[in-house]
Amino acid sequence: MPNPLIVNVGSVQIGHGLPIVIQSMTNTDTADINKTVKQVMELAKAGSELVRITVNTEESAAAVSIIRQRLDAFGCDVPLVGDFHFNGHKLLAKYPCCAQALAKYRINPGNVGRGSKRDPQFAQMIEFAIQYDKPVRIGVNWGSLDPAVLARLMDENSSSSTPRASVAVMHDAVITSAIESAEKAVKIGLPRNKIILSCKMSGVQDLISVYQDLASRCDYPLHLGLTEAGMGSKGIVSSTAALAVLLHQGIGNTIRISLTPEPGGDRCQEVIVAQEILQSMGLRSFTPTVISCPGCGRTTSDYFQQLAQDIQTYLRHQMPEWKTQYVGVEDMKVAVMGCVVNGPGESKNANIGISLPGTGEKPVAPVYIDGKKDVTLKGNDIAEQFQKIVERYVTETYQQ
Numbered sequence: 001m002p003n004p005l006i007v008n009v010g011s012v013q014i015g016h017g018l019p020i021v022i023q024s025m026t027n028t029d030t031a032d033i034n035k036t037v038k039q040v041m042e043l044a045k046a047g048s049e050l051v052r053i054t055v056n057t058e059e060s061a062a063a064v065s066i067i068r069q070r071l072d073a074f075g076c077d078v079p080l081v082g083d084f085h086f087n088g089h090k091l092l093a094k095y096p097c098c099a100q101a102l103a104k105y106r107i108n109p110g111n112v113g114r115g116s117k118r119d120p121q122f123a124q125m126i127e128f129a130i131q132y133d134k135p136v137r138i139g140v141n142w143g144s145l146d147p148a149v150l151a152r153l154m155d156e157n158s159s160s161s162t163p164r165a166s167v168a169v170m171h172d173a174v175i176t177s178a179i180e181s182a183e184k185a186v187k188i189g190l191p192r193n194k195i196i197l198s199c200k201m202s203g204v205q206d207l208i209s210v211y212q213d214l215a216s217r218c219d220y221p222l223h224l225g226l227t228e229a230g231m232g233s234k235g236i237v238s239s240t241a242a243l244a245v246l247l248h249q250g251i252g253n254t255i256r257i258s259l260t261p262e263p264g265g266d267r268c269q270e271v272i273v274a275q276e277i278l279q280s281m282g283l284r285s286f287t288p289t290v291i292s293c294p295g296c297g298r299t300t301s302d303y304f305q306q307l308a309q310d311i312q313t314y315l316r317h318q319m320p321e322w323k324t325q326y327v328g329v330e331d332m333k334v335a336v337m338g339c340v341v342n343g344p345g346e347s348k349n350a351n352i353g354i355s356l357p358g359t360g361e362k363p364v365a366p367v368y369i370d371g372k373k374d375v376t377l378k379g380n381d382i383a384e385q386f387q388k389i390v391e392r393y394v395t396e397t398y399q400q
Contacts, residue, residue: 005193007135007221010079010103012049014196014253015221019284021254022274023223024048025083027267030060030067037070039267044078045320046268047275047286050254052081052106055091055098065097079103081137085111085144089124099132104196106137109181110144118148122181126188135194136185140178141227142170142201149177171206174199175214182220195220196254200227204242215251224252231260236273243277272316288315288332291346291353295338298358304338307356307383311336314387326398334390335368344368352393354386369393 006015014021024043028035030053040051055061068080082102084091089112092099105125113121129136140146150173157169178197186192197220201207207226215222226242229235239257246252255277257270275286292308293299311334322329335350337343339358347353347368354377356365365377367389377385 005195005220007193007196009050009081009135011077012079012103016253018253020247020252020278021049022047022271022278023050023052023081023254023256024267024271024274025052025256025258026054027261030054031057031063033063033066033070036063036067037074040067040071040078040080041074041076042268043271044076046271048078048268048271050079050081050104052083052256055082055084055088055102056086058091058094061091061095061098064095065101068101081106084108084125086113088112089121089128092125092128099128099134102134104135104137105129106139107181108139108141108144109177110140110146118146119184122184123188126185126190129185129194130189135196136190137196137198137223138178138181138185139198139200139223140174140181142174142199142206143227145170145173146177149173149180167206171210171213174201174210175217178214179218182218192220196223197221198223198225200225202226202228204238207242208245211246211251212249215249221253222251223254223256225256225258227258229258229260231262235259239273240277244281247277247281247283285330287319287330288334290315291333291335291337291350293338293342293346298341298360299338300359304336304356307354307386308336310383311387311390315390322394322398326394329394329398332394332398348372351397352390354382356382 006013012021026036026039028039030036036053043051055064080102081104083106085108088107107125109122112118112125150170153169153173153176157163178199182195182197185195197218199210199214201210211222211224224243224246226239229239243255255274257273259270259273261267278284279286290308290312295305333350335346335353337346337355340355340361343355344366347355348371351370353368354365357363363378365382367374367377367386
């Protein structure tokens with residue numbers, strides 16, 4: 001099988017041998033221009049390299065070009081992806097400014113139309129992509145799978161002398177829908193290097209199985225994501241478990257973590273989780289890593305926990321500015337340890353490390369820089385002193 005193709009989405013490239021691209025999606029009403037612009041900018045600042053927006057009404061379609069103009073005026077050049085279901089062919093026809101402003105179209109072949117309308121409406125969407133020179137993600141979702149494909153494969157399976165389990169047929173139907181839709185798009189005239197595929201599932205083992213099969217059957221770039229992953233730790237753990245296996249196998253070129261936000265929660269959490277998955281696997285670096293211990297009976301004070309949290313927050317907030325000034329700073333490792341057991345060792349292995357006093361230990365905190373003891377901090381402002389040391393290390397070590 002040849003290497004996966006390279007697809008250009010605005011200024012972002014997706015494909016074999018390239019950094020894995022992080023995506024996110026707004027949950028604002030796209031017709032609300034101010035809220036959508038604000039959330040897109042927040043997601044981009046957090047590190048989302050593509051942002052998908054819902055385009056489901058005439059009002060939202062009319063708003064897209066204005067949103068693009070506002071973002072450009074603010075200096076936010078993140079490419080926008082239009083998420084279309086059911087009526088995308090009509091909206092792209094009526095709002096050419098929308099069609100032009102988007103960097104990519106997302107089409108779900110299960111939701112482009114039913115029966116005799118499906119193929120013509122899918123063709124219309126592809127023809128608009130050709131007209132405006134836009135790439136397309138053909139995104140199959142098991143919850144909205146094309147019923148015609150599933151029915152066909154189920155019929156073939158039932159007449160087989162060695163029928164497979166229904167779940168295996170469903171997996172095959174998801175993959176077949178994606179690949180057949182891509183083939184139709186190519187026949188219509190869309191270049192192969194304008195196509196990205198995804199086959200979203202909500203079960204970890206289902207997702208792994210489907211993508212392993214999909215990767216063996218095509219050379220298109222693949223978008224990974226566990227759909228409807230859930231809230232909080234459940235969504236994070238499930239997404240990590242599924243994507244880590246696939247990414248370790250070299251499967252996947254762009255990812256999204258589909259977390260359900262807590263009520264009033266920060267939409268940017270899905271971007272941070274995506275970054276942490278890639279960074280923990282050594283695939284990309286986004287922000288300095290904070291190494292900290294879990295705590296035990298030696299660390300009855302929460303001082304080291306607060307310092308670890310404060311340093312991690314500080315580093316993440318500094319990165320939008322630092323990454324333009326300091327080359328390699330995202331690879332820095334900072335250790336914040338809570339007692340003398342593992343504190344000195346972990347601190348020596350980090351670029352900068354501090355070993356805070358545990359319960360019953362002397363109220364001093366040795367600081368190590370690049371494996372050597374630099375200074376011992378004392379007093380009530382250890383946190384402030386340590387942050388200044390980190391700042392000085394960054395400016396001295398990572399200058400361009």
